[in-house]
Amino acid sequence: MADKWIYVIVSVLMAIGLxxxxxxxIYLENRFGWSEWHFFIRFLVFSILSLVIMYLLSQxxxxxxxxxxxxxxxxxxxxxxxxxxxxxxxxxxPVIKGARRWIRVFGFSxxxxxxFKVGLIYFFAWSFSRKLLPQNFTxxxxxxxxxxxxxxxxxxxxxxxxxxxxxxxxxxxILMIFFVMLIFxxxxxxxxxxxxxxxxxxxxVGITQKSYRLERVKxxxxxxYLLLPKPIREWFSLDISTVDISYQIRQSINxxxxxxxxxxxxxxxSFKLGFLSDVHTDFVLAGIAEEIGFVGVFAVLLLIAALIWxxxxxxxxxxxxxxxxxxxxxxxxxxxxxxGLETLLNIMGIIGLFPLKGLPIPFISYGGSSMLxxxxxxxxxxxxxxxxxxx
Amino acid sequence: MSDNQTxxxxxxxxxxxxxxxxxxxxxxxxxxxxHKPNYFTSTIISHTxxxxxxxxxxxDNFVIAKNEKMYSVAVYPRYINxxxxxxxxxLLSIYSNTPRSTIKHLINTSKNRVILLxxxxxxxxxxxxxxxxxxxxxxxxxxxxxxxxxxxxxxEENSKxxxxxxxxxxxxxxxxxxxxxxxxxxxxxxxxxxxxNGFIRGYRDVRNHIxxxxxxxxKPRIDGDDLRLNINLLLQGKIENMLDxxxxxxxxxxVLTVVMKSETGEVIAMASSxxxxxxxxxxxxxxxLKISHIQYTYEPGSVMKPITLSLLLKHHKxxxxxxxxxxxxxxxxxxRFTIYDDDSFKWLNxxxxxxHSSNIVFAQLGLRLTPKEFREGLLEFGFNQKSQIDLPYEYxxxxxxxxEFLSEIHRASxxxxxxxxxxxxxxxxxxxxxxxxxxxxxxKIVSKYANTPLMHTTKRILxxxxxxxxxxxxxxxxxKGTGVAANIDGLFIxxxxxxxxxxxxxxxxxxxxxxxxxxxxxxxxxxYTIATLVIQPDKKHFFASQTAVVGxxxxxxxxxxxxxLKRHLTQ
Numbered sequence: 001m002a003d004k005w006i007y008v009i010v011s012v013l014m015a016i017g018l019x020x021x022x023x024x025x026i027y028l029e030n031r032f033g034w035s036e037w038h039f040f041i042r043f044l045v046f047s048i049l050s051l052v053i054m055y056l057l058s059q060x061x062x063x064x065x066x067x068x069x070x071x072x073x074x075x076x077x078x079x080x081x082x083x084x085x086x087x088x089x090x091x092x093x094p095v096i097k098g099a100r101r102w103i104r105v106f107g108f109s110x111x112x113x114x115x116f117k118v119g120l121i122y123f124f125a126w127s128f129s130r131k132l133l134p135q136n137f138t139x140x141x142x143x144x145x146x147x148x149x150x151x152x153x154x155x156x157x158x159x160x161x162x163x164x165x166x167x168x169x170x171x172x173x174i175l176m177i178f179f180v181m182l183i184f185x186x187x188x189x190x191x192x193x194x195x196x197x198x199x200x201x202x203x204x205v206g207i208t209q210k211s212y213r214l215e216r217v218k219x220x221x222x223x224x225y226l227l228l229p230k231p232i233r234e235w236f237s238l239d240i241s242t243v244d245i246s247y248q249i250r251q252s253i254n255x256x257x258x259x260x261x262x263x264x265x266x267x268x269x270s271f272k273l274g275f276l277s278d279v280h281t282d283f284v285l286a287g288i289a290e291e292i293g294f295v296g297v298f299a300v301l302l303l304i305a306a307l308i309w310x311x312x313x314x315x316x317x318x319x320x321x322x323x324x325x326x327x328x329x330x331x332x333x334x335x336x337x338x339x340g341l342e343t344l345l346n347i348m349g350i351i352g353l354f355p356l357k358g359l360p361i362p363f364i365s366y367g368g369s370s371m372l373x374x375x376x377x378x379x380x381x382x383x384x385x386x387x388x389x390x391x
Numbered sequence: 392m393s394d395n396q397t398x399x400x401x402x403x404x405x406x407x408x409x410x411x412x413x414x415x416x417x418x419x420x421x422x423x424x425x426h427k428p429n430y431f432t433s434t435i436i437s438h439t440x441x442x443x444x445x446x447x448x449x450x451d452n453f454v455i456a457k458n459e460k461m462y463s464v465a466v467y468p469r470y471i472n473x474x475x476x477x478x479x480x481x482l483l484s485i486y487s488n489t490p491r492s493t494i495k496h497l498i499n500t501s502k503n504r505v506i507l508l509x510x511x512x513x514x515x516x517x518x519x520x521x522x523x524x525x526x527x528x529x530x531x532x533x534x535x536x537x538x539x540x541x542x543x544x545x546x547e548e549n550s551k552x553x554x555x556x557x558x559x560x561x562x563x564x565x566x567x568x569x570x571x572x573x574x575x576x577x578x579x580x581x582x583x584x585x586x587x588n589g590f591i592r593g594y595r596d597v598r599n600h601i602x603x604x605x606x607x608x609x610k611p612r613i614d615g616d617d618l619r620l621n622i623n624l625l626l627q628g629k630i631e632n633m634l635d636x637x638x639x640x641x642x643x644x645x646v647l648t649v650v651m652k653s654e655t656g657e658v659i660a661m662a663s664s665x666x667x668x669x670x671x672x673x674x675x676x677x678x679x680l681k682i683s684h685i686q687y688t689y690e691p692g693s694v695m696k697p698i699t700l701s702l703l704l705k706h707h708k709x710x711x712x713x714x715x716x717x718x719x720x721x722x723x724x725x726x727r728f729t730i731y732d733d734d735s736f737k738w739l740n741x742x743x744x745x746x747h748s749s750n751i752v753f754a755q756l757g758l759r760l761t762p763k764e765f766r767e768g769l770l771e772f773g774f775n776q777k778s779q780i781d782l783p784y785e786y787x788x789x790x791x792x793x794x795e796f797l798s799e800i801h802r803a804s805x806x807x808x809x810x811x812x813x814x815x816x817x818x819x820x821x822x823x824x825x826x827x828x829x830x831x832x833x834x835k836i837v838s839k840y841a842n843t844p845l846m847h848t849t850k851r852i853l854x855x856x857x858x859x860x861x862x863x864x865x866x867x868x869x870x871k872g873t874g875v876a877a878n879i880d881g882l883f884i885x886x887x888x889x890x891x892x893x894x895x896x897x898x899x900x901x902x903x904x905x906x907x908x909x910x911x912x913x914x915x916x917x918x919y920t921i922a923t924l925v926i927q928p929d930k931k932h933f934f935a936s937q938t939a940v941v942g943x944x945x946x947x948x949x950x951x952x953x954x955x956l957k958r959h960l961t962q
Contacts, residue, residue, distance in 0.1 A: 027596055183401055227419070245430070254431050256423045268604075270434040274597025294417075294424045301413050308409065312402050320395070333402065340409045347416045351423065 886910020
């Protein structure tokens with residue numbers, strides 16, 4: 001039996017998302033002359049599709065299917081991402097907000113990187129279980145040599161996603177997933193440290209390439225600085241008058257404040273009326289905070305925490321009998337990391353403690369590609385859950 | 392530790408880390424929801440839409456007075472991007488049609504809020520609203536530390552009263568300023584004045600559109616009601632031009648006239664030679680502010696004779712064919728009280744006494760009335776009381792007290808129009824009785840406001856037969872007597888002249904006269920009562936036939952030209 005609880009939690013999250021897909025983007029719908037049901041209907045269609053995909057995947061036999069799906073997502077995702085800037089696909093990849101991140105097919109926008117991430121998690125799980133789990137390395141050099149090919153893969157991915165899609169967020173996420181999954185192999189802490197330092201250096205270079213990224217990092221550091229106790233702040237004695245909190249973060253915090261503990265009521269929010277851009281996607285939690293308050297945000301995060309708890313429980317309960325079981329275990333952990341990291345980066349982003357935006361809240365934020373990709377990942381976890389001894 | 396146990400431990404630590412970050416987030420959200428950020432800007436806004444004063448519209452649909460909304464533009468010079476300052480000055484100068492130097496000077500005077508432009512009409516305000524969006528695109532204004540952008544602040548001033556026809560219909564139209572005023576503007580101030588400013592408060596979207604949900608507060612804007620006049624502005628204008636010429640020709644102090652429809656009391660023209668432009672009242676206009684039609688009272692002289700006659704007819708104390716002694720023009724009535732006529736006759740019947748305007752005959756006739764009959768008769772004809780015309784601050788004039796009426800000298804003087812003070816509208820209203828079958832009607836300038844027609848109260852004060860008798864005699868005055876100059880072929884013209892000496896400090900001053908003509912101009916379908924008064928014409932032509940009658944005649948000619956009167960060709 002596949003895990004019922006995951007299915008239930010995901011459905012509840014989607015239901016919450018559906019309510020706010022109706023309530024929040026009203027300003028956008030109004031401005032573009034769309035129907036008030038524009039986002040609701042699309043969200044509903046994707047939710048139903050997602051639930052069907054999850055159910056169908058959960059019925060499959062993992063030993064037969066996981067590998068095929070994983071390789072398919074990885075290879076097709078990679079090929080599409082590579083071809084997007086080339087004349088082969090650029091015709092159907094319009095430049096939106098300065099980057100080609102979406103393919104338009106049959107009136108829908110698909111972000112291939114969302115599916116590619118799931119494929120990559122499978123690839124890491126598959127590869128780690130072959131290369132890094134079986135043997136114990138003796139020297140740092142051996143370990144680094146073993147890890148080097150992955151760095152190549154990550155490097156190529158990063159170049160493509162950062163340069164051609166201008167999406168530092170997704171790249172950072174992929175890197176973080178890689179590092180967190182690496183914890184679950186037998187790589188020594190020393191190697192891990194070396195890699196982390198290398199990654200941080202690369203990242204600082206990446207940040208300084210664009211002035212707006214630097215501004216965001218400054219703004220986030222400023223926000224963290226403000227959280228420090230007063231004596232420590234005085235000790236630093238920074239001149240903070242030049243640091244500016246970005247407009248979106250300000251509006252997001254205004255919305256959270258306006259919501260208070262219990263919110264102004266579903267549909268009554270006013271910061272969603274053009275003040276908070278992307279209120280139905282990146283800043284959905286700020287919109288939810290305004291309408292159902294701190295209590296509502298707490299409930300949403302509780303559901304996500306429960307979902308991750310359940311996924312990690314499956315990972316923990318898989319008994320290692322065959323080589324495949326290692327893949328399943330790592331893959332399941334990878335999916336939990338994916339959901340957890342996206343949530344954390346998003347929530348820290350909306351209160352300005354992390355210099356990032358563009359990552360959705362799983363199943364709550366509007367966005368067909370991310371929802372379908374998450375559903376495929378969850379579906380694969382459900383498929384695997386049949387192997388776990390949950391009781 | 393087995394692999395599995397390490398694995399479980401790693402998962403546990405990872406999950407604990409996850410929960411820890413979530414906890415930080417929740418604490419931060421809790422803090423934000425309870426503490427207002429210093430850059431918090433409310434999404435509630437309010438707008439006020441100032442209500443305006445009602446319009447005044449003539450009978451021929453000209454807007455004589457209206458309010459125009461005016462706007463001011465303010466700016467915080469300290470938020471103007473120094474690199475875009477030239478652009479700001481140039482564009483604002485072009486869009487508002489203001490010299491560059493003015494704008495440049497003003498934004499350099501202060502860093503704080505400066506009012507750059509005042510009294511901007513609506514058309515330019517629209518352009519400036521567009522310009523402020525251009526400024527937003529060009530980033531002409533720097534944001535504050537709270538991220539708020541103070542751009543062009545275009546706000547509504549109190550609206551301005553505009554009279555497109557300048558001094559037309561003044562001083563009747565009047566003005567209103569700081570609760571003080573004159574004319575129609577003052578009289579109908581309660582009707583005209585704005586009732587309620589529009590107000591709206593509610594949540595807004597980012598473009599400042601108000602959201603009409605159940606929390607929005609709306610008070611509708613209620614403007615003042617419009618006044619619709621009986622005044623025919625074309626006629627009014629032509630008459631005013633004619634009066635200006637007449638005033639210059641006669642070197643008079645002022646020339647006044649009123650044209651009223653006899654059957655309805657609708658005043659279709661009411662003009663003075665002494666006018667002013669209410670938009671620019673200057674020192675020299677102060678004497679022109681007064682509405683002489685109701686605020687100048689004078690001894691009317693011979694124009695009172697028809698009133699005396701009608702009182703005699705009413706009390707059956709005269710036969711119009713009876714002959715009285717005219718004393719050859721000089722009548723030693725009482726010691727130190729001699730009455731003179733301009734033309735001397737031995738005997739005159741009542742009709743001829745009117746035609747030749749014999750003071751001597753009318754003095755004798757007047758004494759036939761008892762003091763009570765005479766005084767109450769004058770009161771009934773509307774003297775010594777307000778004429779009920781819709782204008783403020785009317786002077787009601789003066790008649791002798793009941794005790795003074797016991798004096799024969801007083802009664803004899805009253806008979807030919809001395810010893811009492813009246814205003815021109817009172818005379819117009821009294822005379823109108825003869826042209827309206829004995830029925831008195833209140834004159835009104837306004838026809839309606841707020842879709843309510845004005846009521847004219849009517850009262851019969853003379854039998855139709857007596858009214859007709861007087862009218863016929865007044866017709867004779869125009870055909871044969873002092874009013875000959877008024878006659879126009881093809882129309883029924885009747886009326887009475889009056890040339891009255893002006894008294895100052897109880898003494899009549901030689902060479903100072905008021906000259907009036909109150910008359911009627913009727914065709915088959917229209918009846919008009921027209922009053923004309925020339926105040927102090929020069930000594931060469933003081934007789935009414937050379938002054939007021941000319942004014943009357945000119946008016947009737949203008950009305951013929953405009954088709955307000957039509958000649959009866961077969962007459």
